[in-house]
Amino acid sequence: MSLNSFGHVFRVTTWGESHGPALGAVVDGCPPGVALDEAALQLWLDRRKPGQSRYVTQRREPDAVEILSGVFEGQSTGTPIQLLIRNADQRSKDYSEIAKTFRPGHADIAYWQKYGIRDYRGGGRSSARETAARVAAGGVARAALAALAPGLEIRGYMTRIGPHAIDRARFDAAAIDGNPFWCPDPQAAEDWAAYLDALRKSGDSAGAVIEVVASGVPPGLGAPVYGKLDTDLAAAMMSINAVKGVEIGEGMAAAELTGSQNADEIFMGNDGKPVYSSNHAGGVLGGISTGQDVVVRFAVKPTSSILTPRRTVTLSGEATEIVTKGRHDPCVGIRAVPVGEAMMACVLLDHLLLDRAQTGGARGPIG
């Protein structure tokens, strides 16, 4: 993982800024012969697309993906796949007043300090628009996983917006697609709508927690010590804009358990595969998948581009206040759900290929 690339053998390099002509991803190392076309990728991009409800940015971007290389007659060829997404609705004028003033909580000041130059028309590389490229790359990963690990499924949803968490007793997977928040608890979704409507009116924003679960993951993915599956998942999620925490399985709460509570007891299933009494581990032991559901959770901070005035300084060091108009997400975490799913897909495929390299996919038998 270095600068703008991600992955070991399934390697994604993203490029492009929020206010340039286009952005995209080069996907290197995809297996050959994977069925792939633009329509299949567009499905995933449409889930992340802005402007789909009043709770996300009103920027109008079709996010139409073009495949410029690496696919021939509907199949991947094994060569690099260039995925290009044009920026349609840059509307730079919205950003003119932030050219010389740093937004508190935003990457503006850090970019300036490091590079001494920045595309002040928007967030540049720090914009959430970069994540469109990840979703496109994740679509490629999903297509490859469909061929190599049939039965593997990835599902993301939100578990918290601001102070309001879901009630797990009401968890209903079927509800996830039925509200603008990918919320598995219909009652929480109503609370969130009311909460966000009030926040939007007051010109403020909210944080969120997203959970991504992969089921049907083969055992044996991941490797000690710095190539752990959970190490790469943590990096993948933390690399998403605005993410401030990542958890695997029990996560931070594991600190509050005793060893006897935390141990997932092991039994033999009827199919000769191990089953577990619980999944505190989140499907990963010693950095290697066990066959249980892989469970990752991450927190997205509230958008820093808000209408509430905040004190800050200008490029020339003068004290001032800033109010960020533009068209921003009142809860950027909502659109992070398909992004988290995409990163999960990329990491799992990468480790599936890495494991195939080292072990050939053979497995030590139990029983």
Added chain:
Amino acid sequence: MSLNSFGHVFRVTTWGESHGPALGAVVDGCPPGVALDEAALQLWLDRRKPGQSRYVTQRREPDAVEILSGVFEGQSTGTPIQLLIRNADQRSKDYSEIAKTFRPGHADIAYWQKYGIRDYRGGGRSSARETAARVAAGGVARAALAALAPGLEIRGYMTRIGPHAIDRARFDAAAIDGNPFWCPDPQAAEDWAAYLDALRKSGDSAGAVIEVVASGVPPGLGAPVYGKLDTDLAAAMMSINAVKGVEIGEGMAAAELTGSQNADEIFMGNDGKPVYSSNHAGGVLGGISTGQDVVVRFAVKPTSSILTPRRTVTLSGEATEIVTKGRHDPCVGIRAVPVGEAMMACVLLDHLLLDRAQTGGARGPIG
């Protein structure tokens, strides 16, 4: 980051198992001319060494580090530094009964499923002994940072054991070295001692939360998008044994804040550098250090090697119960404090060198 290596240009590769003859690290990319000797590294290893209180494993390991290459007449030469630590007290017989039975919550079963072979005398690469090599490598990183970033300081401490968190109102940095838990809250340290004594007697173990803070970090370290400073910190900490969650700054709790609460307002300090009203960001914006304290927190799950009987299966698939005798850490999080510090040192040096590569260390002026 791939399998057993970590870092971009300051690159650490660790090797060795808990019950082999030795373990160690090769450190590649260290700047030349850094003052370095075995005594300087030993200081850090002694902090992680087992057997220093009744709250950690009673295995007796001197953890004496030998420098086999890359240092000449007390200075690094710029070539790879091999750090070797001999295992002294393997006492393999303790482990004989776990050779054929998987410990719930332990990497045993995952290693077996992936590799079809494992060093059943101990945890092999999944053992916390691997972290001795990290601490040695971190010592090299600290020596280089002392030369390149004078004033940079790294300090780790525990903030929680099991259900007992510190009270931040009682935070006293001077107290950290005064108890066996690196606890900055002397009263919490007493509670922890009592709690762990009881747990040990009942043959159980406890989880913990560690916080590592780096102050004096130059602005500009880290890079978008997959080379973010926080991405690499998350990976670094998640790669430590038993870690299940990583947080930067506000961490998971950032989800509960509004944008106006979370924004760290900016002012100009008397020295012409920006100062901030708060540090929800944990010193990192857009993946790049701002000059504020870099704050990382991680949760360590309770040791899975416990005396409390747990249900499990054998290699041949038979149901059984297991009690792990051996000499295990009742709270492995305690010894993770110097490990977290070492990882912070490695990541910061790596990004300092990477930034020097790309920008030459020049900084965009403010004011």
Added chain:
Amino acid sequence: MSLNSFGHVFRVTTWGESHGPALGAVVDGCPPGVALDEAALQLWLDRRKPGQSRYVTQRREPDAVEILSGVFEGQSTGTPIQLLIRNADQRSKDYSEIAKTFRPGHADIAYWQKYGIRDYRGGGRSSARETAARVAAGGVARAALAALAPGLEIRGYMTRIGPHAIDRARFDAAAIDGNPFWCPDPQAAEDWAAYLDALRKSGDSAGAVIEVVASGVPPGLGAPVYGKLDTDLAAAMMSINAVKGVEIGEGMAAAELTGSQNADEIFMGNDGKPVYSSNHAGGVLGGISTGQDVVVRFAVKPTSSILTPRRTVTLSGEATEIVTKGRHDPCVGIRAVPVGEAMMACVLLDHLLLDRAQTGGARGPIG
């Protein structure tokens, strides 16, 4: 270096096929603040462009480069630079008859064996068109080198076509741009013209040797053992299509010298820098630049797409003969000159940045 990427910290990833809609390169790790625009890159691309004489392919490609990201107001921002070049003149029908028959000496059969799928409309990734992306990336490297190492110059030229080598006694740098072969020996250029005219008529092709020299290279670039400057130069040149041999300095002929002949004796120059009696080493000792000219030479095999009938097999394993019509280079080595220059620029910049990372660019004084 992995699959379609090249470089350590200045990292180039190319993508695209000869008969797809476009090809290009993502350049990651470029220093910020480098003056850069499309016109500056186009200068280099125009040197490699097909159709400029009767000795190269008659395919008509404007090879116009678009910068889609990473440049703002005429300067690099330090974020990834996407360089896109549209394919204009694919004329796929020319290739229809080679869809099912393997060209001897061509990558066709190897791609088929590996991937089980290939873009039969042309060479796909194995086409020399891929090198347009390298030349564009090399233009970025040159712009950065102009800022970081003023005085560094890179010049390529041909020293052999088929049986006809230049006479070094007639070497005239001013002549290089005065003939269609980048030939520093005007008399050899005339011989080559006659030789190639005859070959073209007989439907055959010729091999070539290219030499690339960088002067003004700072000492200290490169590192032991696998990061040697010459290691990376060898990889860079061997990765160019059709290259079968790479030499540094004396090259293969070094085997015929004695130690006393080969030793470049050292003196102190008037400017306090070492000077050498000769340059058998090609400017690199122990993998590290010495300040002398860096000299690389590589051999390009003759194009395998020829009109002379060759025996081969079809996809279905039947014996047949093939004559490759299409529009191919009678001597593909000619257009490899700007490609070799571009690879030299990329490698030197990458090592200059790597050296800056590790040593800060400080140098051990002599005298």
Added chain:
Amino acid sequence: MSLNSFGHVFRVTTWGESHGPALGAVVDGCPPGVALDEAALQLWLDRRKPGQSRYVTQRREPDAVEILSGVFEGQSTGTPIQLLIRNADQRSKDYSEIAKTFRPGHADIAYWQKYGIRDYRGGGRSSARETAARVAAGGVARAALAALAPGLEIRGYMTRIGPHAIDRARFDAAAIDGNPFWCPDPQAAEDWAAYLDALRKSGDSAGAVIEVVASGVPPGLGAPVYGKLDTDLAAAMMSINAVKGVEIGEGMAAAELTGSQNADEIFMGNDGKPVYSSNHAGGVLGGISTGQDVVVRFAVKPTSSILTPRRTVTLSGEATEIVTKGRHDPCVGIRAVPVGEAMMACVLLDHLLLDRAQTGGARGPIG
């Protein structure tokens, strides 16, 4: 490939200096379950060992290899394998007079200029002793290849010493082990003995050419564009001390052929696999193995540590002459034969694993 590591997924990191206590290699990514012990590795090391004839250095090094990790009960476990070789006969006093004077043609001056510090007791990392670690790592690669690609054989030999090349008409594979030069032409071996005896007496040294051939290589290893098999072979060989040129198949001489001469015509063999009329390509087309013999050749320059006086400068910049006493190889190319074999083994295994990652080892059928 970066600094002291080599390989993509089978990754070797070497460490250690000629005059330190030890040197070695960490081998990461080895498949699990490979039969491996110290005796198997020692066989290869003994071939490279100094002091075996009067034509190589008289330094006495047992080069006994210890496996410190990654092997359990005679099998690789899939975790890093540390291979340690102690330096026994450093005899630093031989080098005392070169501490302050640079040897022409040697890495001394380049190391000094880059690092400002060097281990003046010997060549440090630039010493040919580093290659012992490569041979040990190559032994691991060979063991893995024996399991994964039975029938694959690697054989190296010399084809030239100084002005004397072998006569290919006299090539006799059975002769290779029958002389101190790994020479397949017994008559050439006699010429070489006489030539080197004379050179040794005059205090001079000779260059050499080594050829390494791998037969039984599966088709499909290697990948476009920067991950070509020949790209990595070129890098691997050029990274060996004193190598100045690398050739694949026809090599530099490919420039002198026409396309019709160079094309290896294709036929179907009786076993349904393609056979070729010739092997100008050296077994690699488009960067991918075809199943033909993979043929690599490299030139080793004459040792720069010679008794013939050469003009040079001191650390303080004074003009002087140097005569290097010590115990040096009159023809260091001799001991490069097992080193070249080891690098071939590492590259082939790495690409076999990489190919298994991407394609699963499936092959497009012909016929």
